[in-house]
Amino acid sequence: MDLSTKKTYFLITGASKGIGKCMAIECCKKFVKNSLAVLVARSASGLEKTKNEIEQNNPQIKVKVIPMDLTKANSNDYDNLLSDSVGNCFGSDNFERAIIIHNVGSLGDVTCKAKDFNDNQKWSEYFHLNVFSVAALNSQFIKKFSKCEKIIINITSKCAIEPFNSLTFYCSGKAAREMYFRCLANEEAIDSKSNILVLNYSPGPVDTDMSLEIQNKSSDDNIKEVFGNMRAKKEILTPIQTTKKFIDVLEAKKFKSGDHIDYFD
Template identity: 55%
Template sequence: MDLNKKTIFILTGASKGIGKTMAIECCRLFKPKSLAILFARSASGLEETKKEILALNNDITVKVFSLDLGEISAKEYHETLDDALTGVEVNEFERAFIVHNVGSVGDVTKSAKELSDIDNWKKYFHLNVFGVCALNAEFMKRFEDIPRLVVNITSKVGIEPFPSMAEYGSGKAAREMYFRVLALEEKDVVVLNYSPGPVDTDMTIILQNESMSEELREGFRSSREQKTILTTQLTTAKCLAVIKEFKFKSGDHVDFYD
C-alpha cells in the first residue's frame, strides 16, 4: 500500500506518546495539499505536534482540535468535522485515513472483583469505546466515495488476560471486535488492528507505579532499566511497515512482535 497519496488524515490522542509520533511520521509521507485533522485534550500538546509536522512537511494543512474525548458526543464530532472540512472538496483526495489511538489504562490499582462502580465503567467505555465508534461512524459516512484506511491501536491485553487490567482489556476487546465486524461488513475498507507492544509512554509508567500486580510492576521496571522497552518511534515504524507491506487480511490483529 502506497501511503504517498493526497490524504485526509484523522488521528485521536495526537498530543503525546504513540499518537504524536504516529501523526508526525504519517504526515511526513503524504503528498502536498493533504489535510491532517488531529484531536486530543491538550491544546499545547497539539500545537507542538503541529509544529513538528510542518517542520517536516509544510506542504500539507494541519488542523488541531482540543476536545475532551472522554465526554464528547457524536454531535460534537459531526460539528467539529464540519468545521475542519469547510471549503474542502473531499472527492479531490486519494484516500481517507484514520488512526484511532485515543485510550487510557483505567484503574490498575484494583482487581477485577473490586471494580464495582458503574459510573467509572461508563466513563472508561465512553473514552475508549463509545466515542471511538461514534467518530468512526462519522468517518465512514463522510468519506464513502474515496478509498478508506482504518487503523485501531489495540493491545495484546485485549486478547489475553493480564492481572490488574480488567478495564483496559475489556475496553480493548470490545473495541477490536467492533473493528473486526466493520472489516467483515465493509469489503472496500482496509482495517488494521495494530498492537504496538510495551512502549515507553505515560501509560506504562502508570502500570509500573500503580498496578496491583507485582509481576507487572517489576516487568516494566526491569524493561526500562535494561532499555528493552519499545520507543514510540520504533513501534510507529513497524505499524507503517505493516501497512505498506499489506500482507494482513482486513480486520486482522497484528502485534509488534508478529
C-alpha cells in the same frame, strides 16, 4: 500500499504525546501536497508541538489541531469535528484517500482487582472514551468520506486478547474495541462495493506515560516488576520503533482487513 501517492485526509486521536504524536509526525512525512492532517487530544499545547514538527518536516500539507476532551463526545460532536476540519475550501470529495487512527486510550483504574469493580458509573465512563466514542467517531468518518478509499486503524493491545492482572478496565475495553473493528471488517468484506480497510495494530510495550502509569500504580507486583525491568534494561520499545513497524505493516499490506497485527508478529 504507498502512503505518498494520494491526496490524503488524515485524522488521529491522542496526537499530543506518546505513540499518537510519533505516528502523526511519521505518517505526515509521507503525505503529498494539499493533504490535510487533523490532530485531536485535550492538550492544545501538546497538539501545537506535534503540528510544528509536522510542518517543519512537510511544509506542503495542511495541519489542523482540535483540542477536545473525548470523554463525553457523541456522534453530533464528531460530525461537527469532521465538517469543521474538512472546511469549505477542501470538502470531503477533494480527497483521494481518508485515513483515521483511533489511537486515543486510557488505562482506567489499575489499583483494584477485577472482583472489586462494582461501580457502573466508572465502567460507563471508561467504556465511553475507549469504546463508544471510538465507534461513534468511526461511523461519522465513514459517512463523511463515503466516496473515497478509507483506511481505518485501531491502536489495540495484547491486552485485547489476553488478560493481565490489574488491567481489568483496559483489557475489557481493548477487547470490546477490537471486536467492533473486526465486526466492521467482516461486514465490509462481503460488500463488493466497500472501500474500507481495517487494521488493528498492537504496538507492543512502549515507553510512554501510559506504560509508566502501569509501572507506578498497578496493584499487581509482577506487572510492576515486568515494566520496571523492561524500562531499566531498555527493552521497552520507543514510540519511533513501533511507528516504523506500523508504517511498514500498513504499506506492505499483507494483512487481511480486520486482522490484529502485533509489533512482534
